[in-house]
Amino acid sequence: MTAVGAGELLATRDLGAYYGTRQAVADVTIAFRRKAVTALIGPSGCGKTTLLRCFNRIHEIGFDARVEGSVLLDGQDIYANDVDPMAIRRRIGMVFQRPNPFPTLSIFDNTVACAPKGLNHQGKMEAAERALRSAALWDEVKDKLRTSPLRLSGGQQQRLCIARAIAAQPEVLLMDEPTASLDPIATAVIEELMSSLCNEFTIVAVTHNMQQAARVSSVTAFMLADETGIGRLIEADATSKLFTKPSDRRTEDYISGRFG
Amino acid sequence: MAQSAFKRRNLARRRIVGGLGVGLALVCAIIGAACLLIILGYVIVQGAGALNRDFLTQLPHPVGVPGGGVGNGILGTFIILGIATAMAVPIGLLTGIYLSLFGRGPIPEALRFLSDVLSGVPSIAIGLFAYAVLVAPFKHFSAFSASFAFMMLMLPLLVRTSEQAIRSVPQTVREGALALGMSNFRATVRIVIPTAMPAIVTALLLAIARVIGETAPLLFTAFGSQFWESNPNRPMAVLALQVFTYAISPYPSWQAQAWGGALLLIGAVFVLSLGARLMLRRAMRGLEA
Numbered sequence: 001m002t003a004v005g006a007g008e009l010l011a012t013r014d015l016g017a018y019y020g021t022r023q024a025v026a027d028v029t030i031a032f033r034r035k036a037v038t039a040l041i042g043p044s045g046c047g048k049t050t051l052l053r054c055f056n057r058i059h060e061i062g063f064d065a066r067v068e069g070s071v072l073l074d075g076q077d078i079y080a081n082d083v084d085p086m087a088i089r090r091r092i093g094m095v096f097q098r099p100n101p102f103p104t105l106s107i108f109d110n111t112v113a114c115a116p117k118g119l120n121h122q123g124k125m126e127a128a129e130r131a132l133r134s135a136a137l138w139d140e141v142k143d144k145l146r147t148s149p150l151r152l153s154g155g156q157q158q159r160l161c162i163a164r165a166i167a168a169q170p171e172v173l174l175m176d177e178p179t180a181s182l183d184p185i186a187t188a189v190i191e192e193l194m195s196s197l198c199n200e201f202t203i204v205a206v207t208h209n210m211q212q213a214a215r216v217s218s219v220t221a222f223m224l225a226d227e228t229g230i231g232r233l234i235e236a237d238a239t240s241k242l243f244t245k246p247s248d249r250r251t252e253d254y255i256s257g258r259f260g
Numbered sequence: 261m262a263q264s265a266f267k268r269r270n271l272a273r274r275r276i277v278g279g280l281g282v283g284l285a286l287v288c289a290i291i292g293a294a295c296l297l298i299i300l301g302y303v304i305v306q307g308a309g310a311l312n313r314d315f316l317t318q319l320p321h322p323v324g325v326p327g328g329g330v331g332n333g334i335l336g337t338f339i340i341l342g343i344a345t346a347m348a349v350p351i352g353l354l355t356g357i358y359l360s361l362f363g364r365g366p367i368p369e370a371l372r373f374l375s376d377v378l379s380g381v382p383s384i385a386i387g388l389f390a391y392a393v394l395v396a397p398f399k400h401f402s403a404f405s406a407s408f409a410f411m412m413l414m415l416p417l418l419v420r421t422s423e424q425a426i427r428s429v430p431q432t433v434r435e436g437a438l439a440l441g442m443s444n445f446r447a448t449v450r451i452v453i454p455t456a457m458p459a460i461v462t463a464l465l466l467a468i469a470r471v472i473g474e475t476a477p478l479l480f481t482a483f484g485s486q487f488w489e490s491n492p493n494r495p496m497a498v499l500a501l502q503v504f505t506y507a508i509s510p511y512p513s514w515q516a517q518a519w520g521g522a523l524l525l526i527g528a529v530f531v532l533s534l535g536a537r538l539m540l541r542r543a544m545r546g547l548e549a
Contacts, residue, residue, distance in 0.1 A: 056439060058435060058438060058439050061435070061438060063364065086441045086442070086443055087441070088441075089438065089439055089440065089441040090440075090441035093439070093440070094439040096432055096435065096436060096439075098432060100430070100432040100433055100435070100436040101436075102433065102436065102437070102451050102455070103433065103455050104451070104454035104455050104457070105451075105454075113437075113440060113442075113450075113451075114440035114441055114442065161436070164436075164440065165439075165440070168440055168441060
């Protein structure tokens, strides 16, 4: 398992997450490789999405939701008392399971909804073009920037959400099963995108799909719920190693399809 | 053989009972729809003759002088509803936002309960309250006191429907805004409320339709007037009130005008309801994607 080192951009220590009194995730200590894709895999209900949602403090917006332990961004605990969650969410962007463009904003306004403040129109235009190009969407929408995002296909909407997230210029990009609602072709486009975006961002992606993890990630972390239903990190390792020579028996069982 | 006969009889019996049930439901539906159509038809037959340009634009004429209209009542209806809406929308919408964002705990529960109680209070009681607070102390009737009563009638509808409208915006949209680093307030104002807007406007139209024909609270608030009146601090003519006054008068020409006024009111409710349905359809389209 990767040790928590000072050089990592994002890391956790003894992280636990609760919904009310029910604990969903416990004792997760992991550091994420900078400018690489880390895949979080595991069966349904193993807490991988909950874990991901702790990294940008979006877990805590749920009623009664609570986090213990720490998440370190550049060595600083994002759960420290003096930290503003809004500032954290600007540094750690998120893409959700289902595309969620803002329905009342145009494609352009969606893209720059949280672009850095103080840009004039020209600056916003450039920021939007840059983000949409990075998200491989520019050529498809450049002539209809003022129209509703709801007319786009699911895959295009998801790429718009990626553009929206990277227009805010984050350092980390969290992706919660970003292709779960997409067809194979749209999925391939997003996967290709992830491989190119990791040159610029540190990406943590939850996925159901082991082939996807093998295709896009350089590091894979495997999670599993214990007999009490609490999600735990079993192991994290270079993807090539985890899928060929896992060190834990449970990982081997899972990737060889014996359960889950 | 005996068993299959039994089965057939049983099946026949079920068919008959089922048929009777459907038939009964159909008859009841027809009775309900027929009542509405008869009222509509009757009002149209009685009222259509009274409708002309003078009726919509002229002041009422004294008894015995033919012609005249309810122009001042139409103007008064617009003014009173306008002021009531201007007061009810911010209060109702902000309460709805509050309830949708901080919906748990004793205070929101108490607010919801009070709002439900308020929606059940008879309009005459609300009118009486407006009279006690805004008419009696100032010793004169006023359009504003009628607006105040209408506001109280509209509020519970607006509070609950705007809360529902905001809640119906998918959680993923709100989370998307928060995950970008927007504040809770900004996410609500910039993203969630615009998404809920068609449903909120629908609620507003229905609230207006609900009060436009209210007459009881007007009796001792707006009171009525024979003149063009636009000062909300003075008694004002209102269409619903004119319908009441004319209908109980002994003069056939006034009674005919009462039907005309009733037709106008029904027409207004019809248009508002239609508008509400169109807005709602838009809202559903926006939320589907």
